Amino acid sequence: MTIADVRAAAPPLLDRLTQARAQTESLCAPLEVEDYVVSSMTDVSPTKWHLAHTSWFFETFVLAPFDSSYVTPNPKYAFLFNSYYVQAGERHCRAQRGLVTRPTVAEVYAYRAHVDAALRALVERIGDDPNHPAMPVIELGVHHEQQHQELLLTDIKHAFSLNPLEPAYARATPHCVASVAPLAWHRFGEGLHEIGAAPGAFCFDNETPRHRVHVHSFALAHRLVTNGEFLEFIRDGGYDRPGHWLADGWALRQAQAWRRPLYWSDSLESQFTLAGRRPIVAAEPVCHLSYYEADAYARWAGARLPTEAEWEVASRTQGASGNLVEGGQLAPSAATAGTELQQMLGAAWEWTASAYSPYPGFRVSAGALGEYNGKFMANQYVLRGGSCATPAAHIRRSYRNFFYPHQRWQFAGIRLAKDA
């Protein structure tokens, strides 16, 4: 089923809400109680926190304003589970999220059930009124829930990777070992394009407004860079030659002693995955790279990273299926043997050369929800396309994900571009 199919078949809001909330919980099925508690670095939140925070989001932005009868099970949850919404009140220190053993996991599930029941009652009360002001916020909450589904997976992967016992979250699926075609290039001519979300369907505010941009001619690689190709970079001294690197990237590579992608073994033979330690398969896309590594690889390869406008323009030419979370692969799978443009959606997020900035004419919304995206528009880079951990109902061509250039714990890989 393609993503377009998924969307075309979009069920009513209540069903989507129910489905999204259930999907979060089903992702937790393989976990032990202990696994829900820890935060293995500041970027990583405990599973327990993801479960509670997404509930707090609905409580704060939907139930509190639109359901006067709603009572929270614990007023201190507002402090514990607010992430970064300054205008929504004081909040717990992010660095201490992993130190809080209570509420217990059982209490957090009870909190979810409490919020779900209230939400369901509210949506049923609203009925089919598409103009009720709660509707867009509930919709936003569904997409927010989906974002945390992906984070929940990347975070538990990181936590497990630090455990000398190397626990597996999931069973390994058999890897395709077929080889992929050598890199082929698809050319796109110079011209004025519109990018950004088209009105009508849901999008985040950072995808708006749709606007004109002049794009120079360029060529885009038909698939993602593979583990095998990245190994060549390593073996050619890619991590030892500052000439390939941005200055900030080189400084970080030195300070952190980076010598290979996150999760790869010293021997370059295995990598830690959600299915535990597994051999590195040459045909599969490389991922868990920082922007700096992606950029250095591109220079070494005589290419560059695409801009987000280039990516968006090119993506429209590709069909919309992909290796997304529902496939259960939970790792980037190899390209097909053909040279058609592929892997634009799913498999691995693609670092673009575009700094994360507001689109021309972008307006921050009033109130705490205005903090959702806008205040992060500095020092980060845009990633496009979703990954093997992204829900199908969540990704779209105009979607702008963003991370700091040093971050490696997301499923982020490389799509090459060049001037043409």
Added chain:
Amino acid sequence: MTIADVRAAAPPLLDRLTQARAQTESLCAPLEVEDYVVSSMTDVSPTKWHLAHTSWFFETFVLAPFDSSYVTPNPKYAFLFNSYYVQAGERHCRAQRGLVTRPTVAEVYAYRAHVDAALRALVERIGDDPNHPAMPVIELGVHHEQQHQELLLTDIKHAFSLNPLEPAYARATPHCVASVAPLAWHRFGEGLHEIGAAPGAFCFDNETPRHRVHVHSFALAHRLVTNGEFLEFIRDGGYDRPGHWLADGWALRQAQAWRRPLYWSDSLESQFTLAGRRPIVAAEPVCHLSYYEADAYARWAGARLPTEAEWEVASRTQGASGNLVEGGQLAPSAATAGTELQQMLGAAWEWTASAYSPYPGFRVSAGALGEYNGKFMANQYVLRGGSCATPAAHIRRSYRNFFYPHQRWQFAGIRLAKDA
């Protein structure tokens, strides 16, 4: 029952071993699974780790050398649960103890049971042979277990204190509100004394050899400094006047913005305890102080901290009962109304003015067990007397506890001394 009684009634080693192991587990009864996992700062270990590490100690130093049939349930436990014994092999990074969710709590209890069964079989095989080389190591393991019982409590107290929900580990016991007598002084004349553990009974190596020391005449306060007295220090600007402080202490007080003992509220009215937040009772001993705060208080009061030799000489004149963990108070209780020398054992550890150094003639044992105490003989101070969290079978007059002068999470308080 006095401590002497406890010791006089010392049961056979197997019974003491069984009792100590059980006491550790009974201390965990109030905890939820989630509580076992976290480490709220580098000094603090997860409950789960304490349970496993004490088992690893027996496995490594008793079962491995003396029971050739012993098989560990998981060879990686040796890596995960070695604390600091360099000669016993590589070990997990202390700072990451709280990130390891597996083995689960249930698996750790199974590990304990496995080790206990093997130990029991070994001791029964050895029978009554007091010269079997395993005997002193098992004895050491019992005392090691007891040390971790105290740490388990101070660690869970710290972890709970950082949780905005302020969980309670135990029910509050009613506080005695009777007032205590003003500080009275007991004088001791100049002379040559022997200090250190007398041969015969168990002691740690750092209490040996018993040796002669010249002690100048001194006077010792009859009881610990109270919360009420410490409040006067605060209200007199004790935390604002560098003249009372050691230079390193003042620098730390500035850097950490110390204004009151750890766990006290800003209002100086309540403190976090193992029974949750409770009012500060003036008559009860102040504790959770760093050495610097204890020393600054003593200067402000026109007194000083006692040396460990003074403390040991004076302690021999007092009867041996005290507010120890078996009493279940889990907080330092107030002195009696009298002015006899008291609270020397239990209630709160007493910072001494003595840097933690080897006694004259001290020898480090060969092998990894030689790392137990000797390698820490720098930069720390000796504390004496045990606390409300110390097992009765563990404490003795020659016992030398040691912590860094900045550490505050132990039940450490103040006994004043002066020249006389």
Added chain:
Amino acid sequence: MTIADVRAAAPPLLDRLTQARAQTESLCAPLEVEDYVVSSMTDVSPTKWHLAHTSWFFETFVLAPFDSSYVTPNPKYAFLFNSYYVQAGERHCRAQRGLVTRPTVAEVYAYRAHVDAALRALVERIGDDPNHPAMPVIELGVHHEQQHQELLLTDIKHAFSLNPLEPAYARATPHCVASVAPLAWHRFGEGLHEIGAAPGAFCFDNETPRHRVHVHSFALAHRLVTNGEFLEFIRDGGYDRPGHWLADGWALRQAQAWRRPLYWSDSLESQFTLAGRRPIVAAEPVCHLSYYEADAYARWAGARLPTEAEWEVASRTQGASGNLVEGGQLAPSAATAGTELQQMLGAAWEWTASAYSPYPGFRVSAGALGEYNGKFMANQYVLRGGSCATPAAHIRRSYRNFFYPHQRWQFAGIRLAKDA
């Protein structure tokens, strides 16, 4: 004399070289020997180092390759005075530049004279051959020298500002106290423009290639934001309301306790300048702001920062005179009373909303000189227009300066823009 006049009158290369080298030294005239030595933070280099590094640049990139008879006075200077050119060899740690007392100031001047003599001989030997490969490198060296003239001033200002004696580098010039016009807006329509340096005249590589860009309609403020306007922001709680700030900016403002521009007094009445402590004049441009402060001010004012394309397009409509270093003001001077577009060149660098990225089609040069600009194209923002410390012969409309968003020690101020 306008900048165009300066350029029109551009003398032969040797004269420009001689003039630039002499101007660097004349900027040092007010300094004591001691002043040449220190580095008050990692961003700041000692005056002595600037004098030597600019000489090393000519030595390494001009004399070494093009003058086979050249001998350096000390081979270790190559290690000491290489800034960041990895391909030019090992170099001294930036953080230790201020710890190196030798060579002495006198020895550094002798080094300059040695290099100057060899350069002069080389240029005379080359004669008028415009195709000699040394010519563009010498030209680059002249502009490099000018860059360091500005840094020399901003660096000595920072060093002096940390001295409790508050030394003055220069005499104060009388400040214009006339008031400026309220902010007026100049509107520019949507369209396709070319930006970047036009071929023919000297430019840095980061200004190339000249390329097409689609610019949406916008309005630009006629002058820089003044101290008086910025004071309103402060008094309105601008530094206390996270809603105005980018998330990274707010985190930094908290960590660094920013409450006002760098160099302003707590009382908001005076600021440290190159002429010592001076009253804050309301009509003069505010400067020494981070990107975050500039951005927060713009949000508070209901506006935004311009993109670099907007800035460049608008700048072409303004005449080319400005408050540059030759004016001797050494502080941003007030706008005129009119509302014509002004202060585009000189006075204070203008933070743009544009992340510092390569232009479409940008190519890094081969060899060490390729490190001049390209490797810094991440995590920084573009500033435009030059400042009161910029040499007139150095600035141009296509000039892309770049600094990290947290940096405040440059003469960086605010030009507002809005959608229109």
Added chain:
Amino acid sequence: MTIADVRAAAPPLLDRLTQARAQTESLCAPLEVEDYVVSSMTDVSPTKWHLAHTSWFFETFVLAPFDSSYVTPNPKYAFLFNSYYVQAGERHCRAQRGLVTRPTVAEVYAYRAHVDAALRALVERIGDDPNHPAMPVIELGVHHEQQHQELLLTDIKHAFSLNPLEPAYARATPHCVASVAPLAWHRFGEGLHEIGAAPGAFCFDNETPRHRVHVHSFALAHRLVTNGEFLEFIRDGGYDRPGHWLADGWALRQAQAWRRPLYWSDSLESQFTLAGRRPIVAAEPVCHLSYYEADAYARWAGARLPTEAEWEVASRTQGASGNLVEGGQLAPSAATAGTELQQMLGAAWEWTASAYSPYPGFRVSAGALGEYNGKFMANQYVLRGGSCATPAAHIRRSYRNFFYPHQRWQFAGIRLAKDA
């Protein structure tokens, strides 16, 4: 001339004051103006600061209270040149001492001359009145001046060592290459001794009160450990085996990657000295060691460091000449060929096993001068005996120097002891 001779011939106070002040300045003769400015780490102060601080000491503690006509040349000097006397007012941040280029060196010398003239007039006015309250403070100021003479040398050595040009402060003196005798041991029996300064002559407060201490029998090595002996420790893996090290020492050795004494080359063949880089001579004493290295060496050698009481008791049996600063060697010189107890005074400070604590009965003086020593009595170790950089008039058997166990930039070496 022995130290006893120096003291016996002690001239009147004014002469000693004049001599001490002149000696400080003569130590600066080899320096360039630039050398006076820098601080190469927080422990190191600029020469300029030493010159000014010692003058401030006299100004603050002698001239201000005892000479009502005294006027300081600049009231801000009190802020700039107070080191750590909190009760003497606010002071400049230690970490920024090396950033202050003004006052210039010439101005600092003028400050010294100003203070000297006032002091001379004051002492002449006081005449021979030994009971005048200024007298003991001037005496203290002379010894304070001498302390800074040693620091001035160790500090400039450190600063020069970081300069890739490796400047030499002094000419190299020819090194004695004669071999020294194998380590011989001098035994001292158990008994009650008095240690601490005897009344009558000048001493610092930390040497008082003279008091009884019980010393167990011990043996002391006849000379300092040599470079050759320390090389054996290195070659035997001394820096690689944690079993030799205190836990804190090992952690630091790991964090700092210590592999050899400070100032030694990687090749173990040369060391940086005040005469520039020089070969390591096996017979000369090893120095520039931390406490941890000294302690690890002693364990490796099957010995230990002496306590300060042992050192003081033993030192009384040795004659009082030594390799002190007046000898001009400026490096520790080799022992004689004999096995008599030697090198107790001069050559290198000897780390003792004694934590720096107050003597029994020690009283801190009232007022700011009470901060001279007492507030540092935590976390440091006592060193005894002076070094090749110590003035002869400064050292004595009861002298207690103290440094943190991690510090290596002093001339600190090893004297072995053992139980006997």
